[in-house]
Amino acid sequence: MKIYMYGVYQDEVPYIKEWQEEHPEVTVNSTTKLLDENTVNLSKGSDGVVVFQQKPYSDEALRQLALNGITKMSLRNVGVDNLNHELAQKLGFQITNVPVYSPAAIAEFSVTQALNLLRRTKEFYLKLAKGDYNWAPHLAKEMNKQVVGIVGTGNIGSTAAKIFAGFGAKVIAYSRHQNKELEGIVEYVSLDELYKRATIISLYLPHVPATDKMLNEKTFAMMRDGVLLVNTARGPLVDEKALIEALNSGKVGGAALDVMTGETKIFNQQINFQEVDYDEFKDLVDRPNVLITPHIAFYTDQAIKNMVKMSLSANLDLIKTGTSDKLVKF
Template sequence: MKFVAFNVRDDERKYFENWSKENKIEVTLLKEELTSTTIAKAKGYDAVLGFQTGNYPDNLFDELAKFNVKVFSVRNVGVDNVDLETAGKYNITVTNVPAYSPNAIAEFTITQLLQLLRKQNLFRQRMAKQDFRWAPFVGEELGHMTVGVMGTGRIGRAAIQIYKGFGAKVIAYDPFPNPQLEKEGIYVSQEELFKQADVITLHMPATDENYHCINEDSIKLMKDGVYIVNAARGALIDTEALIAALKNGKVKGAALDTYENEAPIFNHDLSGQAINDPMFKELLAMDNVVLSPHIAFYTETAVQNMVEVSLASAKKVVETGTAKTIVQ
């Protein structure tokens, strides 16, 4: 049994090497992303492990089928960039890591929101000029707010517990309600969530149904001065509509760890290079936006789990033909 992992970062390497040694399975580690060119390096392996926020090559599963690869295991939750239909056509099993660390992402969203509420962008700018006055940047307290959680899977539920710890009133929307949360009576319709929430935090996968669920029309339903938090998927937000609302004050602030056109930007060193993305540059320059490069997941615990679960899933499928983490 032999595996090959693409787009391996230095922080993942020790976990790959330890697992390979413990399980006596050869795992080849490559720094390159999976592209139409590099995919040839998958020849001779039983399983391929991938991790990239951008698109995988269109011919991914056509080529993996030629190489008799049995498993494609992604080291993350989302599979919206994976052609599951073609994988199924070639009988290639796709697995993911459904819960590498829900707390990592939930904690991060609250951290970013608190920076917005306490005007940290503005204070950092002022202090850089050695101006240490307080006024007029009065902060707001989360415990006095209604937080609308969109998506109540593992991450959404972790976020709900943290928000409750701050004393916030929590309401939620999910097309597939959690039975335990239903008993607590926190579910409302999506429209009601937009109308009632002071903070809207997104914890949903990117699907055709919720593409740009935050858009010009949904923003009109929201309270004046609402805050929006997104550490899920960039495609959930119509960025152009959000920027307009941030400018006119309808949206008071946004904490964004994802961006719909992030693939050529996030996790790349673009020092000294021009960024040819006007919307992104506008977000980056806004005082009422806290922007981060898709790092909500990025903790030691999460990285270890992402590597080990993806490897264990691939091993299980090769040995038995099944695993609990199969998505296709």
């Protein structure tokens, strides 16, 4: 059996080797290149492909994969929003993802960034760089005095809720499905009530039509003055033009964005700032109260290990049995 892996990072190599030793019956070949129309034929002759990229999977690459007889595709990450679901289905693809590779990785990072906003660390680093070691006027706030609004209590949101509660924050949450494990930790409220009450809002929802630009001019207007935002979920959940307005007016006091709508233009690559064609990013990135990070909340040794090993095993399940417990239901 042959599995071909696209977009392999150096950090993943030891875990691929480890998995390969545990599965000597499988040959794993790989490339650092992403799956697209130029690289699709590299996997010719394989039984399945294992992929990982933020950039959309092109329709042409999917069509060519299917023409090559490869329809078993395993994503090494959770999000499936960069894939044409209709086309994949029409072509007969079976797709798996890794829904739970390390909720703690993303949850811990979102809490870190909320703390960074509260303690105004970027503002201090910026003034320290200029030799200004004064305290004032950057008086901080304490987490234990905050009302944290968790939007979405799936695996990641629930983990974050518990950590925020551990700091002594009052945690309120909105979710379509309430998590019984959070009884006594979280108060479930409507989304409108969450917007009205929270001093920190942290997003943990996928990007689907219903969540597109859910933070917008109208919803910002409902929030408390100076509210802090954390987004480690998906960029398009936030209307970035409306966020800029809300930061300018002081409605939003600070934002930590690990994901951005146009992130594939800038994240995980060397950029030349002058040449970047992304006005909202250019406006936001240098603000002292905006923390932009390049989609790194997931990026831990534990997460990478699970992403590699779980996706390879899911792909092997598809090849051997025609199904997998990680099959994405479109």
